[in-house]
Amino acid sequence: MSKVKKKIKIIKIDIDKCNGCRACEVICSAFHANPKYSSDNPARSRIRMVRDPIRDVYLPVYAGEYTAAECMGRDKYVLDGKEYSECDFCRASCPSRDFFKEPDSGLPLKCDMCEDDPPQEKPLCVQWCLNNALTYEEREEEVEEDVKPGDVEVGLESMVDKYGLQKVIDTVARMSKKE
Amino acid sequence: MRYAETGYNLEIDLTRGNIERVATDPKLTELHLGGLGTNAKILWDRVPPEVEPFSSDNLLIFGTGLLTGTPAPGANRTIISTISPQTNLMAYSMMGGFFAPELKHAGYDKVIFRGKSPKLVYIWINNDKVEIRDASHLRGKGTVETAELIKQELNEPNAQVAAIGLAGENRVYTASIEQGRSSSSRLGVGAVMGDKVVKAIVVRGTKDINLAQPAEFIGLCNDVLQYIKVRADNPVPGVMTILQGLGSPQEMLHVDEAWHTQNFMWGNARVRRKDFWNKEIEERWKSVQLDVRKRLISCYNCPMKCGAIITVPGISTYMMKCFSKLTYTMAAFVDDLDFGFKIAQRATEYGVDGFSTPQIMAFAFELKEAGVLTDADFAGCPTDNEGKFYWLLDRIVRREGIGDVLANGVYWAARQIGKGAEAFDHNTIKKHEQLPLKLGMLNPVYFLMYATGEKINITQIEGQFPQSPFPTMEERQAFIKDWIQVPDEKFKQYLLDWELRGDHSNPFYPTVDMSVDIVDWQEKMHYIDDALGVCAGLSSFPLKPPYHIHNYPKIISAAAGIAMDEAKLTQIYNRNRNLIRAINARRGLTRADEKPPEDHWKKRFPELEEKLLDAYYKFKGWDNRGIPTKKSLQELDLAYVAEDLEPRGIIKNE
Numbered sequence: 001m002s003k004v005k006k007k008i009k010i011i012k013i014d015i016d017k018c019n020g021c022r023a024c025e026v027i028c029s030a031f032h033a034n035p036k037y038s039s040d041n042p043a044r045s046r047i048r049m050v051r052d053p054i055r056d057v058y059l060p061v062y063a064g065e066y067t068a069a070e071c072m073g074r075d076k077y078v079l080d081g082k083e084y085s086e087c088d089f090c091r092a093s094c095p096s097r098d099f100f101k102e103p104d105s106g107l108p109l110k111c112d113m114c115e116d117d118p119p120q121e122k123p124l125c126v127q128w129c130l131n132n133a134l135t136y137e138e139r140e141e142e143v144e145e146d147v148k149p150g151d152v153e154v155g156l157e158s159m160v161d162k163y164g165l166q167k168v169i170d171t172v173a174r175m176s177k178k179e
Numbered sequence: 180m181r182y183a184e185t186g187y188n189l190e191i192d193l194t195r196g197n198i199e200r201v202a203t204d205p206k207l208t209e210l211h212l213g214g215l216g217t218n219a220k221i222l223w224d225r226v227p228p229e230v231e232p233f234s235s236d237n238l239l240i241f242g243t244g245l246l247t248g249t250p251a252p253g254a255n256r257t258i259i260s261t262i263s264p265q266t267n268l269m270a271y272s273m274m275g276g277f278f279a280p281e282l283k284h285a286g287y288d289k290v291i292f293r294g295k296s297p298k299l300v301y302i303w304i305n306n307d308k309v310e311i312r313d314a315s316h317l318r319g320k321g322t323v324e325t326a327e328l329i330k331q332e333l334n335e336p337n338a339q340v341a342a343i344g345l346a347g348e349n350r351v352y353t354a355s356i357e358q359g360r361s362s363s364s365r366l367g368v369g370a371v372m373g374d375k376v377v378k379a380i381v382v383r384g385t386k387d388i389n390l391a392q393p394a395e396f397i398g399l400c401n402d403v404l405q406y407i408k409v410r411a412d413n414p415v416p417g418v419m420t421i422l423q424g425l426g427s428p429q430e431m432l433h434v435d436e437a438w439h440t441q442n443f444m445w446g447n448a449r450v451r452r453k454d455f456w457n458k459e460i461e462e463r464w465k466s467v468q469l470d471v472r473k474r475l476i477s478c479y480n481c482p483m484k485c486g487a488i489i490t491v492p493g494i495s496t497y498m499m500k501c502f503s504k505l506t507y508t509m510a511a512f513v514d515d516l517d518f519g520f521k522i523a524q525r526a527t528e529y530g531v532d533g534f535s536t537p538q539i540m541a542f543a544f545e546l547k548e549a550g551v552l553t554d555a556d557f558a559g560c561p562t563d564n565e566g567k568f569y570w571l572l573d574r575i576v577r578r579e580g581i582g583d584v585l586a587n588g589v590y591w592a593a594r595q596i597g598k599g600a601e602a603f604d605h606n607t608i609k610k611h612e613q614l615p616l617k618l619g620m621l622n623p624v625y626f627l628m629y630a631t632g633e634k635i636n637i638t639q640i641e642g643q644f645p646q647s648p649f650p651t652m653e654e655r656q657a658f659i660k661d662w663i664q665v666p667d668e669k670f671k672q673y674l675l676d677w678e679l680r681g682d683h684s685n686p687f688y689p690t691v692d693m694s695v696d697i698v699d700w701q702e703k704m705h706y707i708d709d710a711l712g713v714c715a716g717l718s719s720f721p722l723k724p725p726y727h728i729h730n731y732p733k734i735i736s737a738a739a740g741i742a743m744d745e746a747k748l749t750q751i752y753n754r755n756r757n758l759i760r761a762i763n764a765r766r767g768l769t770r771a772d773e774k775p776p777e778d779h780w781k782k783r784f785p786e787l788e789e790k791l792l793d794a795y796y797k798f799k800g801w802d803n804r805g806i807p808t809k810k811s812l813q814e815l816d817l818a819y820v821a822e823d824l825e826p827r828g829i830i831k832n833e
Contacts (some may be wrong), residue, residue: 037393
């Protein structure tokens with residue numbers, strides 16, 4: 001595999017500056033609606049607030065890779081006197097929680113840094129965070145080229161995990177006949 | 180498809196345990212927008228004037244605004260409407276927080292309660308699944324405690340909970356409904372919830388809210404955010420700190436309380452302590468506030484930070500906003516702010532109105548000093564100022580002894596106690612406790628707002644127009660230069676000509692007609708906000724806000740797909756304003772009720788005040804008793820209201 005230059009997009013999260021408003025969830029879900037901005041729904045957002053005001057826990061976390069199974073164990077972290085589950089920091093779309101899944105289909109969601117045409121100056125969550133709890137940085141890195149699975153493949157994989165390969169094949173076959 | 184709203188209300192009959200999801204008429208949205216407007220329509224249609232506040236026929240409505248839950252910044256308000264046990268008029272108390280957006284995402288614009296539950300229950304709304312659940316294990320629990328227990332019990336950390344405390348369960352007239360950092364506290368809505376035997380409403384919603392013109396709408400939202408940034412960088416000069424920026428007064432941020440402590444009244448709205456603030460107090464208060472304040476926080480989808488998480492060592496955490504850090508402190512004559520943060524924690528768990536309740540207690544101790552109430556009434560009460568207030572707060576929320584009388588608020592308690600106690604009820608309007616503010620010269624604009632405001636709470640009526648004139652012409656010129664929010668250029672001239680002294684000063688300037696114009700503008704913005712569910716802190720309350728009469732029509736059109744312009748929006752405001760006036764007129768509100776406290780200003784002008792009321796009523800299309808005329812109701816598509824009021828003799832033959 002050859003080395004290629006890659007732009008690494010970074011969202012820096014300063015939880016001390018977070019006022020807990022969830023504007024990031026609102027605008028993320030609106031941006032990713034189809035057609036764009038035609039609806040909003042934090043439950044579809046690819047950034048979610050782990051939020052427990054009484055314990056002063058305000059932790060934005062971004063959707064990462066889909067995972068079929070949850071972890072065997074659960075660690076706890078105590079930071080600044082506050083207890084967090086390791087899941088609070090985890091980006092996985094995982095069976096253990098309702099974050100990062102389409103609420104109707106259960107299909108996994110993943111942050112795409114608001115890829116857009118023409119490109120957005122910054123991801124929308126950063127644009128809407130007026131308190132600068134979320135800020136945006138870019139840097140270039142040399143990385144090995146690899147082939148990424150497309151959205152459809154990730155979605156299908158999760159359906160296979162949920163219903164089994166045969167059922168998915170049967171369903172696709174039945175649907176293609178209808179068309 | 181319905182846009183911005185869901186098109187469904189949840190109707191819950193508590194007596195029968197019946198739950199229905201009812202489609203709403205889109206025509207009503209066009210006529211009233213939503214929120215306060217449609218709440219008022221439901222109360223008019225379904226709660227006749229003979230229904231008592233604690234009747235099972237009274238409704239308790241949790242309404243979202245038309246824009247609530249859309250990406251419009253600050254559109255997060257829950258508008259709670261019912262008949263107030265304190266005033267026997269329509270109550271519309273509101274709260275920010277996270278409840279209303281969650282309710283809309285669950286698929287409902289409103290929850291409407293009728294009847295009374297046979298036992299203590301809470302309501303669990305989880306999208307389409309709605310349950311009435313036993314709450315007997317939550318009896319007597321605090322509001323914050325209740326929310327935490329329910330979220331654990333349901334294993335739903337992201338559910339939003341609106342709950343009452345002991346005060347609501349015991350139908351204390353100043354009982355609030357608490358929801359995390361926000362509370363709906365005025366006019367006894369918590370008492371009505373307690374009367375309906377509902378401990379809490381819990382909601383989780385994961386459905387979409389649709390937007391009619393997506394790109395236009397987001398563009399307008401981005402403009403609002405941009406303007407918020409502009410205002411953050413450009414505080415209004417020449418006005419006191421808390422009025423310079425956006426949001427509700429930034430009481431959690433600012434520690435300098437020289438202005439409030441020296442200009443607001445202490446005790447039972449009596450004593451002004453002009454020399455209170457000094458270096459030592461400033462340092463002590465600052466260290467107390469910074470010490471207990473864990474984080475500045477906002478409501479749903481709003482960049483402001485009007486609230487705070489408060490943790491006082493040794494007592495459980497709660498959230499606070501606005502002015503309640505000072506209301507108990509000043510009413511109790513306690514010089515240490517530490518007390519304010521401590522007693523507010525207990526008061527929040529009990530669920531009481533932080534404005535009215537301290538005044539009731541100060542009133543009671545004044546009566547004790549005057550010998551109207553006796554030592555027997557206060558048997559067991561400590562003698563120190565702090566201890567006294569804790570003791571009495573405990574009695575009031577439990578309705579024990581003298582607390583049972585005081586739980587009905589200053590007005591009713593004074594009449595029940597008798598023996599001259601009425602004379603100590605000097606700071607209520609329409610039976611409702613007011614800010615402890617006593618001033619010198621009558622301000623005609625404020626006179627009208629205090630007298631006629633249906634919300635009976637000045638902070639929910641004022642805004643937009645400066646509270647006092649700028650001393651120099653240069654300052655006035657600078658202020659009007661970028662004053663884009665004015666509905667008409669004439670307001671700029673009013674401000675330019677307004678002087679501190681001389682012919683162009685209070686009380687005769689702004690003139691009667693100008694005062695009416697100014698009040699109408701301020702009121703209009705509040706009514707629109709309350710129908711849209713947008714926080715007054717980004718709109719009707721502060722100077723130079725991001726939402727105003729010129730961008731609202733576009734925002735409404737783009738979100739809801741309803742054709743809108745300034746004239747149509749003004750018509751909707753007038754319709755909602757008149758409908759609420761009609762509800763209250765039908766319940767007996769008269770011109771005689773429309774007066775600020777006698778001692779609100781030292782210098783009063785009875786003749787001018789009558790002229791102001793006459794002109795205001797005329798401008799509104801009301802007769803000189805403050806009753807909407809048949810003609811003006813007909814023009815507002817409210818002919819059915821006139822048809823009801825006429826046979827009752829409330830509308831007299833014109």
